[in-house]
Amino acid sequence: xxxxxxxxxxxxxxSVRDKVLYSLVLFAVLLIATSYLLxxxxxxxxxxIIKDLGLxxxxxxxxxxxVFIGIGLVWKEVERRSIYSLLAKPISxxxxxxxxxxxxxxxxxxxxxxxxxxxYAVLVYLGWREIPEVREAWPAPAADPAMxxxxxxxxxxxxxxxxxxxxxxxxxxxxxxxxLTLGLWVVxxxxxxxxxxxxxxxxxxxxxxxxxxxxxxPNFSAFDIKAQVVHAQPVGVGYLAQTAIYGLVYIALVLVxxxxxxxxxxxx
Amino acid sequence: MKAAVAMVLLLAAVVGLQALREQSGTLxxxxxxxxxxxxxxGEFMTRAVLSFDSLAADVYWIRAVQHYxxxxxxxxxxxxxxxxxxxxxxxxxxxxxxxxxxxxxxxxLAERPPAGPGxxxxxxxxxxxxxxxxxxxxxLAQDLGFVHYWYLHDYLRAAEWFKRSSEIPGAPNWxxxxxxxxLAQGGSRGSSRQLxxxxxxxxxxxxLRVQARFRLRQLDAMDQIAALEQAVKLYExxxxxxxxxxxxxxxxxxxxxxxxxxERHPFExxxxxxxxxxxxxxxxxxxxxxxxxR
Amino acid sequence: MNAIRIEALTKxxxxxxxxxxxYLALDGLTLQVAAGEVFGFLGPNGSGKTTTLKLLMQLxxxxxxxxxxLGRPAGDAAVKRRIGYLPEHPYFYDYLTAEELLAYFxxxxxxxxxxxxxxxxxxxxxxxxxxxxxxxxxxxxxxxxQRVGIAQALINDPDVVFFxxxxxxxxxxxxxxxRNLILRLRDRGCTVFFSSHVLSDAExxxxxVAILAGGRLIAGGPLSELLAFQVRGWELLMSGLxxxxxxxxxxxxxxxxxxxxxxxxxxxxxxxxxxxxRTLAELVAEGAQLVSLTPIRDTLExxxxxxxxxxxxxxRLEHPQP
Numbered sequence: 015x016x017x018x019x020x021x022x023x024x025x026x027x028x029s030v031r032d033k034v035l036y037s038l039v040l041f042a043v044l045l046i047a048t049s050y051l052l053x054x055x056x057x058x059x060x061x062x063i064i065k066d067l068g069l070x071x072x073x074x075x076x077x078x079x080x081v082f083i084g085i086g087l088v089w090k091e092v093e094r095r096s097i098y099s100l101l102a103k104p105i106s107x108x109x110x111x112x113x114x115x116x117x118x119x120x121x122x123x124x125x126x127x128x129x130x131x132x133x134y135a136v137l138v139y140l141g142w143r144e145i146p147e148v149r150e151a152w153p154a155p156a157a158d159p160a161m162x163x164x165x166x167x168x169x170x171x172x173x174x175x176x177x178x179x180x181x182x183x184x185x186x187x188x189x190x191x192x193x194l195t196l197g198l199w200v201v202x203x204x205x206x207x208x209x210x211x212x213x214x215x216x217x218x219x220x221x222x223x224x225x226x227x228x229x230x231x232p233n234f235s236a237f238d239i240k241a242q243v244v245h246a247q248p249v250g251v252g253y254l255a256q257t258a259i260y261g262l263v264y265i266a267l268v269l270v271x272x273x274x275x276x277x278x279x280x281x282x
Numbered sequence: 283m284k285a286a287v288a289m290v291l292l293l294a295a296v297v298g299l300q301a302l303r304e305q306s307g308t309l310x311x312x313x314x315x316x317x318x319x320x321x322x323x324g325e326f327m328t329r330a331v332l333s334f335d336s337l338a339a340d341v342y343w344i345r346a347v348q349h350y351x352x353x354x355x356x357x358x359x360x361x362x363x364x365x366x367x368x369x370x371x372x373x374x375x376x377x378x379x380x381x382x383x384x385x386x387x388x389x390x391l392a393e394r395p396p397a398g399p400g401x402x403x404x405x406x407x408x409x410x411x412x413x414x415x416x417x418x419x420x421x422l423a424q425d426l427g428f429v430h431y432w433y434l435h436d437y438l439r440a441a442e443w444f445k446r447s448s449e450i451p452g453a454p455n456w457x458x459x460x461x462x463x464x465l466a467q468g469g470s471r472g473s474s475r476q477l478x479x480x481x482x483x484x485x486x487x488x489x490l491r492v493q494a495r496f497r498l499r500q501l502d503a504m505d506q507i508a509a510l511e512q513a514v515k516l517y518e519x520x521x522x523x524x525x526x527x528x529x530x531x532x533x534x535x536x537x538x539x540x541x542x543x544x545e546r547h548p549f550e551x552x553x554x555x556x557x558x559x560x561x562x563x564x565x566x567x568x569x570x571x572x573x574x575x576r
Numbered sequence: 577m578n579a580i581r582i583e584a585l586t587k588x589x590x591x592x593x594x595x596x597x598x599y600l601a602l603d604g605l606t607l608q609v610a611a612g613e614v615f616g617f618l619g620p621n622g623s624g625k626t627t628t629l630k631l632l633m634q635l636x637x638x639x640x641x642x643x644x645x646l647g648r649p650a651g652d653a654a655v656k657r658r659i660g661y662l663p664e665h666p667y668f669y670d671y672l673t674a675e676e677l678l679a680y681f682x683x684x685x686x687x688x689x690x691x692x693x694x695x696x697x698x699x700x701x702x703x704x705x706x707x708x709x710x711x712x713x714x715x716x717x718x719x720x721x722q723r724v725g726i727a728q729a730l731i732n733d734p735d736v737v738f739f740x741x742x743x744x745x746x747x748x749x750x751x752x753x754x755r756n757l758i759l760r761l762r763d764r765g766c767t768v769f770f771s772s773h774v775l776s777d778a779e780x781x782x783x784x785v786a787i788l789a790g791g792r793l794i795a796g797g798p799l800s801e802l803l804a805f806q807v808r809g810w811e812l813l814m815s816g817l818x819x820x821x822x823x824x825x826x827x828x829x830x831x832x833x834x835x836x837x838x839x840x841x842x843x844x845x846x847x848x849x850x851x852x853x854r855t856l857a858e859l860v861a862e863g864a865q866l867v868s869l870t871p872i873r874d875t876l877e878x879x880x881x882x883x884x885x886x887x888x889x890x891x892r893l894e895h896p897q898p
Contacts (some may be wrong), residue, residue, distance in 0.1 A: 020683045024669075031671040094667045099728055102633050102661035102738075103684040104653050207348055209304065229297045236303065260299040267292035274285045280636040282589070 017105040018113040025117020026124075029083060039075075039125055043132045061140060061156055068133040069164055069240040076126055076172040077199070083121070084179025085191035087114045092281060108273035111184065115269060118176050126169050130162075154246035163254050164243040170261035171237035175199055177268040178232070184276040201227075202234030232264055339377030346370050346383070350390045354397060363399035366390060370408055374415075384412035385425055389493070392433040394568060402433040423447030424457065431464060431477065441465040456480045475501050496566075499544045503566050510541055510549060510558040518556060526553045577647070579736050579767035580609040580632070585641035587627055587791075601627040603791040604641065609769055609784075611735075614762050616778035616799070617771040619788035625771035626664050627791070629740050633661050645736060657685065660734035664741050664771075666725030670714035674705055674724050677713060678731055685732045699727040704753055718745035726754065730761075737761065739770035743777050755780055775873070810846040813867035814859055817842050821862045830855045841867060 088111070091097040101107065134157050141149065141156030154160065178198055182191035208228035236257050239249050346369035353363045370387040374380055388405035390398055406429055413422045427443030430436045441464040448457035460480060463473050475498065482494035517536050518524050528551055531537040541549050547561035560566055585605045590596035602624045609615045619625050630636045632643050634651030643650040646658060668677050678696035679689075687695065700709045703723040708716070716724065722745045729737055742758070743751050758768050758781055772778055778785050779799060786796040809832070822842065825831045833845035846852050852869060860866065 016686060017684055020680070024672075024680055028669065028671050095663060095665070096668050098630075098633070098635055098663035099661060099666060099668070099681070099725065100684075101635060102656060102659065102729075103681055104656040105684055106653070229300050230293075233300055233303070256299070256303065260296070260303065263292060263295045263299060267289060267296055270285055270288050270292060274289070277285075278637075281630065282636065 017109045018116055021105070021110060021113025022116035022120055025087065025114055026120045029118070029121040032083075039128055043129070047136070061137075061152055064136065064140065065158075065161065065244045066240070068136070069161065069168070069244070072126060072129045072133065072165060073168045073172075073240070075129065076122060076168060077175060079122055079125055080118070080172045080176040081179050081192055081195050081199075084118055084176045085183045085188045085195065087118060088180060088183045088276070089188050089191070095281075097281065107277045107279075111180065111273045111276050112269065115177060115180050115272075118180070119173055122172055122176060123169060126165065126172070130165055158243070158246070160246070160249070161243050163249055164239050167237040167239060167254065167257060167261075170258055170265075171234055174232055174234075174237075174261050174265050174268070177265045177272070181268050181272040181275070184272050185279065198232065199234055202232045203238070205231060205233040205235045233260070237261065339373050339380055339383075342369055342373040342376065343380065343383050346373055346387065346390075350398075363390075366399055367401065367404045367408075374408065374412065378412075378415040381412075381416075381419065381421070384409055384422055388425055388429060392429050394433070397568060402429050405429045405433070418450060418452070420447040420450035420453035420457070423450060424453075427461075427464075428477075432474075437464050454484055456484065471501055471504060500566050500569055503543045503560060503564075504569060506541065506543065507549065507558045507560075510551075511556065513537065514551070514556045514558065524553055524556045525551065527551060577611050578608045578644075579611040579613070579646060580607070580615075580769060581644040582607040582628070582632075583642045583644075585628065585631060585643055586639045587624075587631060587636060588639040600791050602631070602638075605788075605791075605793055607786055607793065607796070609767060611767050612762070612765050613783055614758060614768045614781050615770070616782035616785035617769060617788065618773065618775070618778055618785050619771075620773055623788040624791040625773075625788055626740055628788075629661070629664075629738055629771060632738060657732065658735045660729035660732065660737040662725045662729040662737070662739045662742060665718075665744065666721055666728075668713050668721070668724065668728075671712060673712055674700060674709040674716070674727075677724065678728055681728050681731050695731055696727075699730055700724075702730075702757065703727045704750070719747060719750055722746055723750070723754075726757070734766065736767040736769065739768065741772060742770050743772065743774060751777075807848065807871045807873050809848050809872040810852045811868075811870050811872050812844040812846055812852065812856065812859075813837075813841060813869070814844060814864045815839070815841045815867055817859065817864040818862065821859070821864070825855075825859070830858075845872070 091100070097110075101110065105113075137156040137158075144156075149155070175195065179191060179195045182194045186194070205228060208224045208231075239253075242249050346366060349366055349369060350363065353366075366387075370383060370391070373383045373387070377383075388409050391408065392398065392400070392402040392405040394400040406426060409422050409426045409429065413419065413426070416422065423443050424447040427440045427447060430443060431440035441461045444457055444461035444464055447453055448455075448461060460477060463476060478494045478497045478501070482491060482498065513531065513536055514525060517531055517534065521534070525531050528537060528540045528548070532539060543549060543560060543564055543566055545565050547564035547566075550559045550561055551557075552559070560569060582605055585602055586600070587602040589599045589601055591599045605624070605628060617625050617628065627636070631638050632645065632650050645652075645655045648655045672680065675693075675696050678699060679692040682692035682695050697709075703726050705720065705723055705727070708720065713721070713724065722742070726739070726742060729739070739758075742754055746754060755777070758770070761768055768781075770777075770781075782799050784797060785799050787794055817840070822831075822834060826834060830846065830850055831844050832847050835843045837843055846855055856866060856869065
């Protein structure tokens, strides 16, 4: 565990010293500011549009961080051979993989945290500026704490994306890993449609295949409750808990897979 | 080895949780909001998607099909199809030459509930827009005729559209006689049968052939129902009372066995009125409205 | 006790994507290294030296055979605590400084923060990294990275160290420093296993060597034995040599070649058959002064051209190609 923590801290240090990360955070903050300006231009719906844009940009920037750092982490160590001296130290390859993952998750959570704070700051300001009559008409308060549920699920979704990116990067090139990870992410968002596949297709094998994929592929659409939260529709604690557990179990599966693949690998 | 066991267990847990999610469907808050459509202006969307308008049209088309399929599958009350028209509208605005979206989309829209929203007016609006975008497509004019004929029972307009479509270069030669038949005896099962038979023989798309075969089987069922009701009437006249079930008529020799439709579902006899209907579970449901010959 | 024991270690790669063909990177290597020994692992490029070291570090896994370090299988966690490894052409994290890198690696052994800093600083002194230790490693030259690589291999006071081409990228001064470092390690009782394709390194340091070619062990043993018969003449540097005297000697068998070096100095080649002392004495009697006398040896590559060719011939006989 000590080794895992040690590697994780080093990953975090690497990403903090990587200027790409700063610019991503900066861009997210800028986007939230832009959404604020946009809200000024469209009458009435501004609070909803800002919530939409804010949640979407947290999700998208988190995704960029998860994928584009996740795919490079292990690959870079192998490609530059820095892993040679590292693996001669008393750590197992599984600890290496877990440490890399933990470090990236730490980076990700810090980033999501920064974005969330900026997001809520804009919302609090907007709520404070508006006259009470308008505020009454909103379905939910500006700085609605229910959105934390949506952000929490986004965080778990991105942790799963990170795990998948890491898994692919234990055996393939960054480009291929990015394509595969993003591909899975897109497919995972159409997951609900796989269930209803027999509505559009009659071929039995195709339906079975869709069913199997529906059960086995990560169901990313389950993590997306942005629209519900923005429209102040209730999302039960049970749903949040069940989805979170699903995400964490899936993460464990992918990480064990990554550790197994990585433990067998030859570094030619 | 340990890792393999762990992976199998975790995979089982993942599948189990996904199954659990499906069972406790009420937990999924998506159901109510899957029907949200933020942007409804095709003009705006055409600009917003930059050079990917054709691709975006595909996406909206897929969404339209899924929305239709999902609404149709969802049991019971909430078969709203409420964003079907905006989705099709967006699709065809993004890609005005998207033939299948006009043609299939019109069928989706015109279908009577619960198989569709029952909005032939929207179907006509969609097809007319398609025809404006592509005046050379006789199929769209023919489909307009269909919607008027089949869903609105407006045989005059139907005949008009069949005629217009037959005048478009490249139209098949059976369209002109079809217009004439429609005008003369629109609404009769005979003319309907002729219509679908022509479609079946000349269809250039699988779904159209499937549709035509289905309609022909429905017409067969309607013929069967008419014959059965006739037989019930004869039975009543002879015995003095309505049969309680098909078994009564089999016993008297009026029927050779329990009558079934082409999908092997038995017809239903109403012993109080002597009327005959399809089995509720028959895939031939719903039959078109009773004929209204002019 | 043996520090390293390698038994019939074999590594076969499949090369080619569509029709993979097996390629033997290492072919049944058997080897023992005693504790406290400085062992040279020699061979031309591509002979399997790095493959062997990677197998010992479990960076790759053997096709067959086994390797033990300090009596336990290679890759064992307890073994890793007691060894150090310098990879070939080491490369580390761009974003860390040399100090941070060493502290990071020290942390993996569980040392406390103060101990990490102490070890990092002491080792960087030892390998001659000065104020640059606070620069990010991306600014480091190849030679400096090599020094950092050696320092990180020693972070845990290892009982056995594995150096893959420790002298590569170093200037002559650096080479001497590293030689001295290896000798200090030996004096501390540390077993040093290093690979090289430069014979002089091994000559200066090793008690025993193994020579590898084409993935096979082709010679091994104490260095003195192995190289004794490889001397093929002497190079004698003289000054104050009279041209006429030189001419006289050239016509005889005692001097086979002469190259003027400027400043009245000559480099003379003496054959192996005649003892060099005699020729030297005669030249000194003629008034010349001795500058230096060195044996001329085949370079490792020279020796191997023949050996490798022989190995390849025998392999063709074993595995005839259609």
